[in-house]
Amino acid sequence: MIIFAIVYLSKNKIEEFPVTIAVNRKTPNEIIESEFESFLECEKSTGENIQNFYLVKTYKAASSTLSNVLYRYGLKHGLSFVEPNSLKTNQIFPYSHLDTVSKYPLIPSCGKTYNLSTIHSRYEGKELLEKTMPKGTRIFGSVRNPISQLISFFNYMDVAAILKRKGININKFIKDPLMYSRKYLWFPKYFKLSDSPTEFSMWNQQSQVFGLYDYKIPAGVGRKQILENVIYQQEIDKFLERVDREVEFVFIAEHFIESMAIFRKMFQLDYSDVAHFQINSAVKNNSKDELTEQQQDLIIEWSYIDWLLYQRMLDKFEKLKSNLNYDLNYEVDIIERTSARILDFCTTPNHYKIVQGEFCPIKLLDLSKEGQKNVCCKRITQQEWEINRILKELMKESSAHC
Template identity: 25%
Template sequence: MFNKGFKCTAVVRRLIPWIVLTKVMLVLYCLTATRQVNISPTQEKTCPLSVAKTSPGNITGSPDSKQDCSPKVNIMFMKTHKTASSTILNILYRFGEKHKLRFALPDRRNDFCYPQPFLCSQVKDYRPGECFNIVCNHMRFNYQEVSKLLPPNALYVTILRDPVDLFESAFHYYQKIIPLTWSISGNNKLTEFLNNPEAFYSPEAINSFYLKNLLFFDFGFDNNLKVNDPRVMKEIQYVSKRFHLVLIAEYFEESLILLKDLLCWSMEDILYFKLNVRRTSSVSRLDPETRAKALQWNWADWKLYEHFNATFWERVEAYGRTRMERDVKELKRRNAEMRATCIEGGDAVEAQRIKDTHFKPWQPIGEKSIMGYNLRNDINPERRSICAKMLTPEIQYLSDLGVNLWVTRLWGWLKDYIL
């Protein structure tokens, strides 16, 4: 009897921090939530047509671009979760900062009140009718509101990832903030979840959207549509009409070359280091049976990915296979040069080995699985600034751009020092 009482008390004590955490999250969510008001997109409250013709005159395009191609500066990047989108974000931050473009930035936190649908009023210091060049932080997509911020000639871009790998990554990263999964036993919680997902999932539960069709949810759709529901294909067609280019994470270099071509940028503009990457040992290797279950559970995401994977390769064919191979090779060569120039040791390191806190990435609760970089000490002063920017994670870069991230930083403090 004593042992049972002791075990029960121990379990309760372990749950208390998580209960407190959930309460704190809800309070912060309410403090930062914007009252949802649907405003019709009238002309006076929408970015004026004249701004579409405005672009900085000092930007030069890609040397091998068509003569009538000019660099594009009005961009909406739909940042999806766990898809290498943080790396794209860094590219956009650097380009926008270099050319003094105007970002529509979040306020007090690093996203636009996610998982609420996006509203213009969530933009820092927003006033109706204001125009921006770049929108690129996490949101739950809402075209009617996003389109009010950008000129009509803005280009819409997003990125997708194999839904099984995305699900594995999201489960690992978010599981500790999804209360319904806390009761899963055993060492392999992901497999246990997929063996009986309905036992640990409810559409109404806190943060449950991270566990099913997360891509569909990010685009603003119902992530609980059943297999073969005709609305899935309808929503996919909607994305096709709204987005000018859909990148594929598994073909990252090819995606960047297509992005460069669409935006008429130079090769220098798309150089990158992989950001927000997990150490290999933390990645679960799924057997074929488990992968099949994950695919079935995330069926809507799979149909979305399947469709845009096909259109992606149509774009590659149109670009030219030989030309693509040549440009990918050049991009890899230039990136290797930058790694040798900027990064101490030439590669990412474990979180505890990152010396400068400015380069330390955000970590999931209770872990240090996200890797980062150390900046070399002997960099040429002319290169030091660009190297540092390429290594800077999202949170720190947002601070550098002037966002007061007090909510995000408070949550980070609770996460790292209390839990």
């Protein structure tokens, strides 16, 4: 630090002029290079700001990208993960952590609790969660406009190809998605309702993950029935209030980078911790813009509780943004440029390869020659199934030496 001061001396007084202070601060480019170097040392940990996280992992709402961020954070700090013991599954939804004793046993943790949960599971309240995770665990999640979510589901699960053989297009599907889901779609690991083992659908899926008690509001109940039933309205109000109170922060998928910037500041993470590549993103076949207003309204009618959840979380997000005491655009810029710097090093620029996934083609970036040798680069582009396989191996190895 260099301090310049100009003073005027006289017999009787010292007259002070404004002091000019020049401080050596990092420029944005220096920050990005520093965070890039930090990323490349992803096996190392400063030991600072270690926190426990539970991700309310919503389907097709950027949650795989978020779990990838937590995955890298947990490995960097040597934390324990919630992982099902079975090699055949990487999730326990529609069950919660507490159901796993009889449903999906978890790989034991050396401690009584786990530091991180990045898998699909049902959130049933902070009190119950703290039986498997430490008290004070930071709870966050993500939501998405249910119209966009349904389109993403349609693309990612390759529903179009399945229904095409039956002569059903997306417009026909939207008129009665629950009926067509029940009749033609069989995705139990993604869309089972917790009280109805024979039901497979996208009915209010986001609210299901956040813990909506569907036995009080039967599957298929839509906007019209809810507006005519006071009991339904009361249950939904209780549900929304609990989410608002207990879930500390919710990502808005349509405002992902802004959400990530706020998340980073709120939970005191490094820029390199939140650098990301979009994971589990299907090649786009349909988009929300292709639907008429009437078709979009039909989706809202069907997933009305999800629409209410989304609107409430969006309002909460906008209020939070309006009260920030820092420059959000600056934060967004650093995150975007840091991610671009990392991906430029790790990946072959502007080159995608299409890999046929279990349900549909998924976008993956090819690693560059340098990136292929770097464990950090592999982590930031790894698909979810590969991440869970690695975590299971680490957890089992750890538990064997407790």
